[in-house]
Amino acid sequence: xxxxxxxxxxxxxxxxxxxxxxxxxxxxxxxxxxxxxxxxxxxxxxxxxxxxxxxxxxxxxxxxxxxxxxxxxxxxxxxxxxxxxxxxxxxxxxxxxxxxxxxxxxxxxxxxxxxxxxxxxxxxxxxxxxxxxxxxxxxxxxxxxxxxxxxxxxxxxxxxxxxxxxxxxxxxxxxxxxxxxxxxxxxxxxxxxxxxxxxxxxxxxxxxxxxxxxxxxxxxxxxxxxxxxxxxxxxxxxxxxxxxxxxxxxxxxxxxxxxxxxxxxxxxxxxxxxxxxxxxxxxxxxxxxxxxxxxxxxxxxxxxxxxxxxxxxxxxxxxxxxxxxxxxxxxxxxxxxxxxxxxxxxxxxxxxxxxxxxxxxxxxxxxxxxxxxxxxxxxxxxxxxxxxxxxxxxxxx
Amino acid sequence: xxxxxxxxxxxxxxxxxxxxxxxxxxxxxxxxxxxxxxxxxxxxxxxxxxxxxxxxxxxxxxxxxxxxxxxxxxxxxxxxxxxxxxxxxxxxxxxxxxxxxxxxxxxxxxxxxxxxxxxxxxxxxxxxxxxxxxxxxxxxxxxxxxxxxxxxxxxxxxxxxxxxxxxxxxxxxxxxxxxxxxxxxxxxxxxxxxxxxxxxxxxxxxxxxxxxxxxxxxxxxxxxxxxxxxxxxxxxxxxxxxxxxxxxxxxxxxxxxxxxxxxxxxxxxxxxxxxxxxxxxxxxxxxxxxxxxxxxxxxxxxxxxxxxxxxxxxxxxxxxxxxxxxxxxxxxxxxxxxxxxxxxxxxxxxxxxxxxxxxxxxxxxxxxxxxxxxxxxxxxxxxxxxxxxxxxxxxxxxxx
Numbered sequence: 079x080x081x082x083x084x085x086x087x088x089x090x091x092x093x094x095x096x097x098x099x100x101x102x103x104x105x106x107x108x109x110x111x112x113x114x115x116x117x118x119x120x121x122x123x124x125x126x127x128x129x130x131x132x133x134x135x136x137x138x139x140x141x142x143x144x145x146x147x148x149x150x151x152x153x154x155x156x157x158x159x160x161x162x163x164x165x166x167x168x169x170x171x172x173x174x175x176x177x178x179x180x181x182x183x184x185x186x187x188x189x190x191x192x193x194x195x196x197x198x199x200x201x202x203x204x205x206x207x208x209x210x211x212x213x214x215x216x217x218x219x220x221x222x223x224x225x226x227x228x229x230x231x232x233x234x235x236x237x238x239x240x241x242x243x244x245x246x247x248x249x250x251x252x253x254x255x256x257x258x259x260x261x262x263x264x265x266x267x268x269x270x271x272x273x274x275x276x277x278x279x280x281x282x283x284x285x286x287x288x289x290x291x292x293x294x295x296x297x298x299x300x301x302x303x304x305x306x307x308x309x310x311x312x313x314x315x316x317x318x319x320x321x322x323x324x325x326x327x328x329x330x331x332x333x334x335x336x337x338x339x340x341x342x343x344x345x346x347x348x349x350x351x352x353x354x355x356x357x358x359x360x361x362x363x364x365x366x367x368x369x370x371x372x373x374x375x376x377x378x379x380x381x382x383x384x385x386x387x388x389x390x391x392x393x394x395x396x397x398x399x400x401x402x403x404x405x406x407x408x409x410x411x412x413x414x415x416x417x418x419x420x421x422x423x424x425x426x427x428x429x430x431x432x433x434x435x436x437x438x439x440x441x442x443x444x445x446x447x448x449x450x451x452x453x454x455x456x457x458x459x460x461x462x463x464x465x466x467x468x469x470x471x472x473x474x475x
Numbered sequence: 476x477x478x479x480x481x482x483x484x485x486x487x488x489x490x491x492x493x494x495x496x497x498x499x500x501x502x503x504x505x506x507x508x509x510x511x512x513x514x515x516x517x518x519x520x521x522x523x524x525x526x527x528x529x530x531x532x533x534x535x536x537x538x539x540x541x542x543x544x545x546x547x548x549x550x551x552x553x554x555x556x557x558x559x560x561x562x563x564x565x566x567x568x569x570x571x572x573x574x575x576x577x578x579x580x581x582x583x584x585x586x587x588x589x590x591x592x593x594x595x596x597x598x599x600x601x602x603x604x605x606x607x608x609x610x611x612x613x614x615x616x617x618x619x620x621x622x623x624x625x626x627x628x629x630x631x632x633x634x635x636x637x638x639x640x641x642x643x644x645x646x647x648x649x650x651x652x653x654x655x656x657x658x659x660x661x662x663x664x665x666x667x668x669x670x671x672x673x674x675x676x677x678x679x680x681x682x683x684x685x686x687x688x689x690x691x692x693x694x695x696x697x698x699x700x701x702x703x704x705x706x707x708x709x710x711x712x713x714x715x716x717x718x719x720x721x722x723x724x725x726x727x728x729x730x731x732x733x734x735x736x737x738x739x740x741x742x743x744x745x746x747x748x749x750x751x752x753x754x755x756x757x758x759x760x761x762x763x764x765x766x767x768x769x770x771x772x773x774x775x776x777x778x779x780x781x782x783x784x785x786x787x788x789x790x791x792x793x794x795x796x797x798x799x800x801x802x803x804x805x806x807x808x809x810x811x812x813x814x815x816x817x818x819x820x821x822x823x824x825x826x827x828x829x830x831x832x833x834x835x836x837x838x839x840x841x842x843x844x845x846x847x848x849x850x851x852x853x854x855x856x857x858x859x860x861x862x863x864x865x866x867x868x869x870x871x872x873x874x875x
Contacts, residue, residue, distance in 0.1 A: 098503060102730075105496070109725040109776040111626040119783060120720030319715035326712045329509045330518030330741045334727035334734020336507040341727020341734065348723040383509030390510070390517065 083250045084154040087162060088147045089226065091378045096139060099339060099377065103134045106340045116358065117351050121344040125360060129347070130340055132366045139378075142371045149197065153226070154250045157234070157242045162226035163219035164190060165251065169202040171213035177201075178280070178472050179253040180214040180464075181243055181271075183221075185262020186324075186385050187346040188451060189375045190220045191368070192261075196453045199461035206458075211472075212465040215253070219246060221263070223384025225375045235391035236263070237399065240270035244278060254278065257468050261285035261452065263388045269437075272414040273406040281415040281440070281471045283464050285452050287428045290392065291436055302429035310426050320349065325389035332383035342382055343373045353450035355423035363455055407436065417441035417467040419460060423449035441467045480645040482552040485560060486545050487619065489771045494537060497732055497770060501532035504733045515744060519737040523753065527740065528733055530759045531766075540764045547591065551619070552646045559612055559642055560584075560619035564595045566606030572858045573649040574607040574850070575639060575667075579658020580778055581739045582837060583618045584611045585765050586657070589843035594851060605855055610647065612639060614659065616777035618768050629780045632659070632790035636666035644674060653854050657681035657839060659781060665823070666790055668797045677857035679802040679827075679850050681838045682809055686822050689793045696818045702811045710745055713738070717782035725776035735775055736766050746836030748808040756841050795822065802827035802853035804846060806834035827853050 108126060113119045149164045168177030180200065184192040197216050204210040222229040222239060234241065247253045257280050260268035266288040272279045292310045299307065314321075323331050335342045347360060347369050356363035376382045416437035420427065422445065430442045443463050448456035506525065510517040547562045562584060565571065574594065578586040587609075594607040613620035615630040615638060623630060623638075630638075643649045654675055656664035662684040668675040692700070707714070716724050728735045740762065747756035769775050801823040805813050807830065819825050829849045834842040 101503070105500075107730045107773065109722065109729040110622055110773060112622055112777055113629055113722065113780055113783070114627070119780075120723035121726055123722065126726060317719060319712065319719045322708075322712035322715050326709065327518035327741060329507075329513065329521060330713075330737050331724075332507050332509050333519060333524065333737035334724075334731045337505050337731035337733045338727040341730050344723050344726030348720060380505060380507055383507050386509065 083156075084152045084165075087151045087153045087226070089143050089151070091139065091143065095378055100134075102339050103130065106130055106338075108340065117348065117360075121348045122351075122360075125347070125351075126340060126344055129343060129366055129369065133339070133343075133370055137367065137370050139371075139374060142367065142374070146191075146194075146371075149194075151226075154246060156245045156250060157238070159222040159229040159242055160227060161219050161222060161242065161246060162190075163217055163246065164193075164197065166197050166201045166216045168213035168215050170204045170210055172209075172211040175211040175213075175472070177213040177215045178468055179217065179247060179251070179256035180468070181217045181219070181247055181256060181258045181268075182453075183219070183239075183243070183258070183260035183264030183267045185260070185264045186388070187349045187372070188262070188454070189225050189372055189385075190218050191372050191375060192264075192451065192453050193218050194454075195457035196461055199457055200464065203461070203465060206461070208462070208465055212469060214257075214464075214468075217247065217251065219243065221384070221388075223387045224381050225379050236266070236388040237270065237391065237395070237403070239267045240274050243267065243271055244275040248278060255280050257281050257283065257471070259283040259464060262450065266290065266388075270406075272416070273412070276414050279414050281417065281468055282437075283417045283419065283467050285419050285421065285460070286424060286426070286450075287418065287433045287436070289426070291432075296435070300429075300431055303432045306426060306428045306432055313425060317352065320345075321389050322393075324386035325393035328383055328386035328390050332386065335382045336380055339373070339377055342377055343370065346373050346376070350451065353423070353425055354455055355421070355447055355449040363449075368454065412436060413438050415440040415471060417463070418443070419452060419463045420444045421448035421450070421452045421456065422446065424452075425450055480552060480554045480641065482550050482646050485549040485551040485619070487541050487549065489537065489541065489767075493771050497767075498532060500732050501528060504528060504731075506733070515750070519741045519744070523744075524733070524737055524740065527736060527759055527762065531732070531736070531763050535760065535763045535767075537764075537767055540760065540767075544588075544764075547588075549619075552642055554638060554641050554646065557615070557623045557638060558620070559615070559623075559638065561610055561612035561642065562591070563647070564591055564609045564611075566595045566608045568606030569604040571606050571608045572854050573643065573647070573652035574609055574854060575643055575652055575654045575664075576609060576611045576839075577639070577654065577656035577660025577663050578611075578614060578617070579656070579660045580617075580781070581742050581765075581769070582658070582840065583765055583768055584613050585761070585768070586837060586840045587611050588840075590839050590847045590850075593843060593847035605851075605858070607653075607851070607854060608649075610643065610652075612642065614663070616780060617774055618772050621772055621774050622777040629784040631781070631784045631788065632662045632666050633670070635781075636663050636670055636790075639663065640667055640671050640674060650674065651676045653677050653679065653857060655679040655839075655850055658684075658836065662785075662791060665795075665797050668799045668801075669791075669795055672799060675799050677800040677802065677826075677853065678797065679804065679853045680823075681804050681806060681846070682836070683803070683814060683819050683823065684791070686791060686795075687789065687793050688818075688821060690821070693815070693817055695815045699811065699815050699818060706811055713742065714782055717779040718786035719783070721776060721779045721783055725779065728775045729773055732766075732770055735770055736763075738775075739766050739769065743837070746810060748806070748833055748835035748841055756835065756837075761840075791822075797823045800824060800826040800853075800857045802829070802849070802857075804829045804831060804838065804849040806831045806836070806838035806842065808833070808835035809838070810836055827856065 220227040654664040
């Protein structure tokens, strides 16, 4: 590790931020009861009421903070951005088999906390029913505008994150070759790494086919693909409002979410409820602690607007950008082996042939349970799939 | 008809506790800048909002505005179990025609404040002896009417139209009247005309709202609708959120004055006549009086629920045609510019078509004199027996 560039970091939120939060929670004005029951109109008033009560009386940020600080966390200046990342090295790995470095990239509305359950299953598989030779050195960065990362100038945007990640892995952490995993925006960024830095990437493991491929549909769609594209279009019509507002008016939305803790939690939990395999009952999938710590990561850093940047970047990208992306797709970088772990309650269900248009698909697994947040919902199943996919790739150098 | 309807005078009086709490929130507002130097391109301009919030906190005097608003004659009517707020200003002329004035979102009855004296007063150039008896309600879900009915209810355009018809007839005793509206108020005016043709003698609109046009359209109409669709993709995200997840949004807007102000200001900026000079269209005091009403009455959620109701079950569908005389007063800087007359005529019996020299979506607020003159001209025409016959002839010819 380049010690000069990576500085150890501990989360220590100022007491004044927590005191201010207490005042806000005590004075929260929940909207009056109106409209359909449950989550039908965007956020369940019953859930919000309970969440607020829990936040006020039970939730203990300092305890959560201490838990997060048990992980090795660092800051590094990379390509003009100050990146926060977790770096957890493999434990109990087989002596003759060096651990494989793996970078995990989160999306929206989660944060680096998406991977908290997955990390030990990957760094220490022997302790979790796996094999010592499957161990990984795990790196979990916060997107450059989210949580404890900072990018002062919004220069490269979504399309430049892969360069930052590559520099983080190679220049800062000294890994020559590594694997990458991601979901949501994490899968887009992971794909970008494979396309722009194919020589460094031994394989990519994704929980979805990056949605932007569906923006331009080819003429020779097969029936299963047509069904998938139809589903995506329906999703955009029925549920795409969050993406529109986050991409077009990020400031207007952030003005409220950055000033109201319950508003922030409502906006984020609504997505966890819709996109997870919780059968309508969010509590059955995620504890209130999990939901609040994810919201707190955005609250204490005042960075919810940063979480909207990928949407802004995609909606503002002009033809030159898309041509550049198309060129990258053509120059052979799709040779990087790719695995897809598909979960039934995720937003969309692309058929394998759709993924094969853009990726060198080596592995395709359809799971019986789980949704968009597989790393949080089904960490064991996901960890097994990641280990198995990378096992034969580890020795190929 | 046996009715349970009564009315009583009303004065606006926001409690001191609400104002103190508002000021405390403004003092602890947490501002954020998502895209440095973006101006209005990523939503509300942070510089403008900073200045507006500072003014709200340090200088804006709600009580002064409250006193001024209370110069108007306010009432609340109880219709069945619904309490409806409205301003009722009788016309001062020898002869007065009742006119119901309907606002939209995110404005309020304030939309018509400047136009009220121009329409009710007799002492102006164009009025001769005819003036308007003005009824200016807070729409169901809005301001001092607020959320109505049991919690499961969401008012639709159609149900609001029925309620307002009862206000005009059962409560106020008007047999026939004119309805004028813009934005959501335009849709309600059309629904009233369709549901109650015997009561509504004409409607005057500053926009036509949204219709489902099944029939093939002309190239000019298609072009206009394409502009609307493009506008929606660029600037319509607010409506998409209202239609699909209003509660997820309202949780922040009902708890953060800054968030509420930003959400509303963003729309006034997009839709006013001169976005580059927002304060020439709306002073900070005007902007904040409207926003303070949403804040104090906690009605942002109930005001946006209508989008969800209409998205699930549109009140104005294919085949819904307004047969009474319709006057259109079109302001050039409204959302998509001036619409093709042919498009309006597909659903409306257009008898008056005025293209205003200036003004935006809130034309009645931005250009009260132009608006009042045009509405008055329309009222004179539809309430004059001879003109009425001419309109009937026009309609008969069209039917042939």
